[in-house]
Amino acid sequence: MARFPFSLNRSMEEEQDSGLTRDLNANVRSRSTGEPQLDKAVHRWLTWDKNRKTRAQVELLVEQGRVEELRRRFGGRMSFGTAGLRAPMGAGFSRINDLTVIQSTQGLYRYLCRCFPDLTSRGVVVGYDTRAQEESGCTSERLGRLTAAVMLCKDVPVHLFSTYIPTPFVPYAVRMFGAAAGVMVTASHNPKEDNGYKVYWYTGAQISSPHDKEVLRCIEESQEPWSESCWDEELVENSSLRRNPLLEVTACYMEELKALCFHRDVNIRSPLKFVHSSFHGVGHRFVHRAFQVFGFPPPIAVPEQKDPDPNFPSVHCPNPEEGESVLELSLRLAEREKAGIVLATDPDADRLAVAEHVDGCSWKVFTGNELAALLGWWMLFNWKETHPAAEIHKVHMLATCVSSNILRAMADLEGFSYQETLPGFKWIGKRMYELANSGGDVIFAFEESIGFLCGSLVPDKDGVSAAVVVAEMAAYLQQRNISLHQQLITIYQTYGYHISRTSYVLCHDPTTVHKIFSRIRHFEGEGSYPTILAGHRILHVRDVTTGYDSSQPDQRCVLPVSQSQMISFTLLNGVRATLRTSGTEPKIKFYTEYCAPPGSRDVSALEVELQKVTSSLVEDFLEPEKNKLIRRSM
Template identity: 45%
Template sequence: MRGSQKMDGDNATWIEAGQQWVEWDVNEGTKAEIQALLDAEDVDGLRQKLGKRLEFGTAGLRAAMGSGTVCMNDLVIIQTMQGLCKYLEGLYGTEDVQTRGIALGYDHRSHDTLNSEKFALYSAAVAVSRGIKVYLYKGFVATPLVPFCVDQMNCVAGIMVTASHNPKADNGYKVYGANGSQIIPPHDALISQSILENLAPWQEYDIENVRDHELCIDPTEELCTKYFEAVSELSRYTEENSEPEIHVKVAYTAMHGVGHAFTSRSFAAFNLPPYVPVEQQIQPDPEFPTVAFPNPEEGKGALQLSFETAESNDCTLVLANDPDADRLAVAELLPSGQWYVFTGNEIGTLLGHWEYTQYMRLNPEADKEQIYVIASTVSSKMLRAIARKEGFNFVETLTGFKWMGNATSELRNAGKTVLFSFEEAIGFCVGSVVKDKDGVCAAAVFAEMAQQLKKQGVTVHEHLQHLYATYGPYTTQNHYVKCYDPPTIQCIFARLRNEGRYWHTCGNYPIAGIRDLTTGFDSDQPDNKAILPVSSSSEMITYTFKNGVVATLRTSGTEPKLKYYCESPGQIGMDREDVQRELADQVACIVEEMLQPELNNLERS
């Protein structure tokens, strides 16, 4: 096969590529699809299926399940695992890789002849063929169980087969490094190159008997027990949690994913009363029959069944995991009878403040200079304001838990205490159970917090208003504009950079600082060089305005979107609705002057 390169050539080239695929493919369903194109001499169809290869990045692989190099399938998984194994052997040495092993988990996704379990089994078969030990969970697991296994068993890597909250046709292959965090550059590029050098299957792989192989270990019972023991240590009010007078009744949805089997155990580990399940969504179902897009971050639309269940059972709190249970959405019933859906930034602020106050309550003599919380650069800075006022540390990283996890690892290796990290896309890491987002753990912590607030006579929403009054009425406005024309996006950012003479104002709003993580420019640094990692392959500029508003403009790595994240700190004592109105006016100016001109020209052309 012609590997990863886009293949231009005559019809014979595509016929040859199709024949090579059929020769290598181990799945009768996907093999038949390519064979049908060969039989029909459908060169265009072959080109669409084999003309490019899924790009292996820091998030591993994620795409629709189907035939060819553009989709997730058994052969692509075999090729990916072969490349990963060879890379790990080169990085750590063959003996170390074989001894320490690889963690493997999978969710419930399935499409035709393809499914997550088979992807995990083929991965295991490739590994044991190289003499590499594998810790292969039995049955569906929540994503956090894989990085937990990496840490507990000292593995060289971990793989979770899941597409998280993507549509039902998708699947993914998430890779963790030896430190229990998702991989970061340059590992992704080096693994990608190793995959290209190991495309031909090394042998026929037996997935029917791989679980019986002496190198294939089932860690499920042992590690699930250890995981929930670790989770239970985050409960500060275990004895109180079952008291009826402080009970906050919770409705919970797994969003047709794997979360229920695990989040129910996290509630039990905290001695919390069982939640009321949203029955239509509680069991794993790869068809996701009640939601076209199984992402609780979508808010009220995705949570409608949860609200109905809550109301019919007198619940005042809704908790929702995404399908692989590494994220958490939260909503609370207000006295008005309306449901308030907390944003990821609000949940992050609430949990971050809670973790700090509880840690200090139990460790009053702790050195605050050794305490850290972490958030991604596009997440709210309210937790930073709390840290500055209270005297502990806030660290900002690039977008994605891969960066926060690796920062956590570095800080802990330096003897620091990292209490919490979060991203605005409802991802939260509480404590030290794992170094990745964990919706199973976060759900129990949030429920315990809600009960303690009830004991104090306040709801979670009321407590949030108190935090705004104390630390500032922070408000955010995040959205995107669509653009399917990459040159237009390049023109937008070229105009903003102005050949290095960056803008000083936008409308009537003076700009105080500029950080460009595409070029490495940062006006706030003495040498104008950015501290955070720089990537020339993506566009990202952050503006800090003199009125305190922070606006980040960035391209999406997976969608034709130009995203913007804007936040105003307001001023203590200001009405938050006034702050929201002022921010809305400024965002309208940013969109109109910074983003829209080229898009308007594109629409007119």
Template identity: 45%
Template sequence: MTSNIPDEELALKVKEWMEWDQNCTTKAEIQQLVDQKKYEYLKQVLCQRMSFGTAGLRGKMCAGYARMNDLVIVQTAQGLLKHLENQYSEALNKNGLVLGYDARHNSERFAQLTAQVFLSQGYKVRLFSKTVPTPFVPFAVWKYKTAAGVMVTASHNPKDDNGYKVYGSNGCQIIPPDDKNIQKEILNNLKPWDKSWDLSLLKSPNLIDPLAETSKDYYKILSDSILPEYKSNSGNLKIAYSAMHGVGYPYILDAMKIAGIDVVPVKEQVMPDPDFPTVTYPNPEEGNSMEYSIKTADAEGCDLILANDPDADRLAIAVRIDSGEWRKLTGNEIGVLLGWWLLSNFEKRFPDVNLDNVYMLASTVSSKFLRGMAEKKGFHFIETLTGFKWMGNEAFDLIHNEGKKVVFAYEEAIGYMCGDGVLDKDGVSAALHFATMAMELHRNGLRVDQQLNELFTEYGYHITNNSYYFCHDPPTITKIFERLRNFNGPQSYPNSIMNGVCNVTSVRDLTVGYDNSQPNNKPILPVSKGSQMITFEFDNGLICTLRTSGTEPKIKYYTELCDSSKDASYLKVGENLKMLVDGLTTELLEPKKNNLAPSE
């Protein structure tokens, strides 16, 4: 088969794949590519491999080491197991591993293959017997004190993708150096072990279903977080719910029972469907994803829409406003409302607790509203790098090492951690808390958007404008960011934009480790040379962060304008921000010159 392949390395990789892979479909796929002499494509998928990072793995499902498939999962599971034996052997020997999966193509299969690898070496595996929301995995890791947890999901990626997300023994997403250690062990254990493909292992007594116990304890903690007066909702606010063709619906129903809340399902999207037939992308943040929710809400007379992403770890919200039209709340606006609501509930539950021991967290590209709220209320606000891996681990240290209370954490990409039951974003608990808040506001004659306006009036209008440009050429991205670092000569950043309309007051560059707002220009947040990220603060209250995406060919921008003046309004501040963003992105990114494609 390989004798006619002109490239020796490729020929060896093809031979290796055909010997190691036991999936008939992907073996046939490689054979067909060889027969068709598609050697360049074969080099892409066989001579390179997908690298394991802090987000684990995520990519297209097809044959090859650079793609998601059975053989890559077996290799990854073997590497993960060896890493856990090296670093967390006590927890591994005693309590094993937790495994969950969403409703995507091959998710259950990938979870079972991982289970087989661990079972083949005599370890205990807790594999959920059906699809679960992603937050159930970190919850179960901490509940059972396992060495790690794996959730097979690609979240809101297109239907052809899948992913492999790993949680550490603390119930948080892994952070360095665990990712590098796992990658190293994957490369040291590429050849499938003798029993890694053994399906009979799925009948082992070491394979346990944790669903019933995990559900019971998860909803008990969630119930305890809801004040008694909010558990018998008699309000007539009607709520529509979409699972975005994912796993969320039965879990949302159980959550809403805690507060006596009913939801109207968006029938076209409420049941799992790995082909996501009604949306271009199964991401409730983008495109036409809320179209069916709005149709259902209009037909049923609903005034609030809740929508999870397919693995139910994120939450999108739309509210009917005074005009009768729908307003889709930004991730930051949802964060403002949930932060206020959860702190209000915390103060009612624990009236004697000193807020000096209370913390809220947000990613560095999220709104600074909570920072301003903390200054007035007396709790602490901490900013972390982008991603719940950083917020979760920071929260864990605060809770378990310092004895602090973490009430809330969020990132603007509609991810919310309500309380400390799950140290990761959780779209199920966030949906219950938001629905309970909306019901209580409704009983008091207030809409959600009116409450948001009251909060802005009290703490300042924090209006955000976030978007991105596509850039499929990595050298162009590098050139754009290097220009910013040498804007007015070598090693000098921009000092103003729009002919002095905005003057730069501070620059933080977490790629090179520079922050001129800190002593010795050293940033507090961790530096990551492998990604681009620069934040500018201006003298008019404008903040802008430019960064590259870790999973997509995008340059993202996050901007916020804070205005606490008496004549400030949502509309006025928003219009001012839009003008500033247009000027800022034109000057700093030069989209036309660099052929950047704007978001749709």
């Protein structure tokens, strides 16, 4: 693993330059932006920051008089979204960098002290991926070690992984060691400029309200770095309170993974070949290890993408959810190798994309909702095979409220419990903990953005386990001359076709976003929510931002109120449509789904009708041209 681009301690070069830096800082401080609050924030930065690269960024911005850019960087602080803190790397309180990570960890420490009197015996877990940015000197490894340094300087034991890991290993380790919390430094599939700080509670689930708000309050109260120890690499290296859990966690995870393997004899004999891409991220060696556990030979790795590279050179976007356009290298390799299935994990290996060679001539790239239908069916099939006399009503499957309703349709016929949460796996993880405490058995959970959890190995989405479970399902079906796509059709005929569309538009102006959703709540000519969409009557409206749900007797939303914008419409023709803002990117996402009853259907007719509703949802409610929204490039 490459070392840091510069030490956490002040290097000799920095010491030699310190006099010049003090002179430059004094010169910078003598310049005013004309905004006292902004000047104060810049002054604090230059006083506190010990990263000479990010200090230099600020000094240059001040010298050049770039007030608007300084406002963007110093006008506010990051908030916890659906995936923790995420932002571009670089200088400023609104970005991910050494100082903001130290501040975040100090705030986290203060809150943990309030919640856990035994914090110094429980400890915390810290992991990181392979992101890096040369111009700011930020790497995920460095930021992970800074996180550890803050905790260690307060005598809190730290389980700090010695190298990059998949994100699900952190919540797994939190539960394994009984830690008070966990931190994963990652921006998952975000653009290469971004990084993030994801916090897990002692339950293994990502933090949610009210903990996220309380941590932010504690961050605001702990902005100045406590001491030189917060930046001390030697403290991290030499502390007796620091341990490396990599081998132990990996071994235990792989051992527990065996519980999801139901047909190892089939796997060993299967002639089916698999291609795997890790999208320049961390997944390669862990997916290979999981395949060995299940009795498969290693999948064929996409050579250009198997090794970590924070620049993601072979893809325009490091997100396998984008589909065939970013899976091109994987699909072409699979054709050359005569492999029937492509598996792609995103850079931090918590999401999974799957494609299947259909009829030897084309590729079917499954959506998250389609893959969830297959995995939900598979987990239920094996549960019934291994629990012939058990009470199925104690079995649970979970999905977010913007995901397909296919699991609900399965539950109606099969008798298991289906539950819905707000978007984001933190809500699924929280509900899993509650169900486990009441004796419930969660066998599958998902979110439509290719996030899956098979079983309850970790209370978070997990691309490593999902990849090998899909491989076993494909091998089992192939032995019976059934493809994944054919099985999907059978599922839809049994439980009802669920045809869905998911996409987004970009909007970088928060004021415009607010105006769009305010207009929907006071629709033109109606004075309230719209009553017609694409010529179809709207039966129910659910607005989780305001807590309104017209389908409930008291018109109060069952789901918790969300800080993000999200409104859903249920139409008379069986279509459900949702508009929501992303918690991690400047996107307005839209989701539509045609939920048909069981039986054969004219799928093309369903798709035509769904497309009409989707177009009307975007054009009439979002008004892209009027609001200067950027449509998704395909």
